[in-house]
Amino acid sequence: MKFIDEYQDNKLAKGLAYKITQRSTKTVRLMEFCGGHTHAILRYGIRQLVPKTVEMKSGPGCPVCVTATADLDKAIALAHLPDVIITTFGDMIRVPGSYSSLQQAKAEGADIRIVYSTIDAVEIAKANPGKSVIFIGIGFETTAPTIAASILKAQKEKMENFHVLSLNKLTPPVMKALLDSGEVKLDGIVGPGHVSVIIGSHPYEFIPQDYGVACVISGFEPLDILLCIDKLVEQIEKGEPKVEIAYPRGVKPEGNRKAWQLMEDVFEIGEANWRGIGIVPRSGLKVKGKYEQFDADKAFSVSPKPPREPKGCRCGDVIRGAATPVECKLFRKVCTPERPVGPCMVSSEGACAAYYQYGTPENLQGF
């Protein structure tokens, strides 16, 4: 493996930052959709490099964070069913639900296992024929194709004990919902890198066309992000918003057709419940009828108590870009990575975790 240091080159970064400063005459407000971008921006100190005229907001692109409390409660209830093994990505288990968490359920005896890929969940099902294995399917268009592939694998191998609780979400519809709400006035969007590898750039065309907002797809290296900001500022200054790809080594305009087809074969589009945003029509992926035997929603019935949100937690506002983590009264005082109150402090893609972990020297005082 060879890592490409060029994407972290100090001189090139300074050159790009200078270019942005030269170009930028008016204040612009940009939102980085992805939590991965938020982390990279804070980790490398990109906010300190770009001029004050460029304001950056964190968006909802954190799979763990956007999972609604009611859905998490359902996962916890499923974990308590007899002869069930819950498989999940690691961060999920620490997120507090209304009354418990998967971590708590595990300590109480539920069989909950962290996996790094859905195929591992299928393998666990194979090794435990007497148990039902439920995978908690979270994520965006990035994880959905692999979850689809795991369902197809389970079908091919005629497995009856593998199920998916499909909480997968789609990116463009929630962007539309955020823009429709008008709560946060945006001039440009740092478009998701990995999601766009799958869906390409075409699904974002409505952003400049209907809302006059610039959209540039970015990779996750610091130079990728600076290049993206430069292109966004250029578009906004010229008054010519459009969709651009600043991550051509990863993203093609048409996306990855094969991955798309996998998703289309297994899932159908339905509504999804987003933390902080609520029900967004046509923003979720549901398991299609022909694969319903693998759909945990069909195979199991649980009725958790009505959900309640943690008191004082502003994760919902943070997810919509309506508040920064430091504006939450609980941040750092009550809510820390060791004792998280909301998901944004748990996830390695959450905005609160990024602000907590990296901070900036200017706010060392409050740290």
Place this chain on the structure above:
Amino acid sequence: MDDSILLAHGSGGKLSHELVEKKFLPFLANPALNKLDDSAIFEASGRLAFTTDSHVVDPIFFPGGDIGKLAVCGTVNDLAMNGAKPLYLSLSVIIEEGFLLSEVERIVQSIKKAAEEAEVSIIAGDTKVVNRGQADKLFLTTSGVGIIPPGVDISGANARAGDKVLLSGTIGDHGIAIMSQREGLRFAMTLESDCAPLNKLVSQLLEVSSRIHCLRDPTRGGLATTLNELARQSKVGIAVEEARIPVKEEVKAACELLGLDPICVANEGKMVAIADAADADKILAQMGKNSYGRDAAIIGEVINEHPGKVVMKTKLGPSRIVDMLSGELLPRIC
């Protein structure tokens, strides 16, 4: 079929004796251990350092080492980080029923090799066997005693503003090597754990400088956690430069892929040294002469500002806070 550990191996009876006599004593023999008394007796005078560490690594065999080597190096290094010359170790073994006897032997051989390299003797020990499922294969606990040479005063509380911060080599090798072998996350790499005893390197450094103030091995929690511990303990600020911190290409690549920060990834054969600036170059040169300090670098300095906190100048130029690792290192989802 290979013979397995039975519950009877932990009964204290015949099989227990056989296990010790056939699988441990032949490799670890020394006069104090051979007596098989209830306690080992040894002579020592001066200031002694004493430490203990338990090892539950998964997988127990990994590229560049195994749990046995780790258990010896971990305790030897803990002693060395206070400037002590490690002398004696104890070894407690908890084995899960069904574990292969051949693997016990493999681990004990590795313990022998590591102990020989570090020039320490294992003079006391214990073995227990637990039911299948009550332990994960094999757990080791080592305790160690060492002697601190006269005049040596090394502590995490001794850093002073103006001191330089040195790092003995590349970071993250152990954590990434282990992760590359974990169930469900296997990826092919040539990377090996850096697991190594550092006591000789430490004594070589003490020969060239009497102004080494702190030594610490950045194990779990990585460099980030160690720097924070030292800043808090000494009530000073620490400023480091990301570009000066040595990281192997493979580790950088794996970390980018998984969304991890190398400064939070574990090491088992590296150390941070904080020393008077006047001696820093001399210490660096001496580190470079030892194979375990080949890639050593001066990565930053101790400052008066923001006591208890660590700031890092990122590769791109701006600075950010470096916090202790919290929770577990988990790969990103998206």
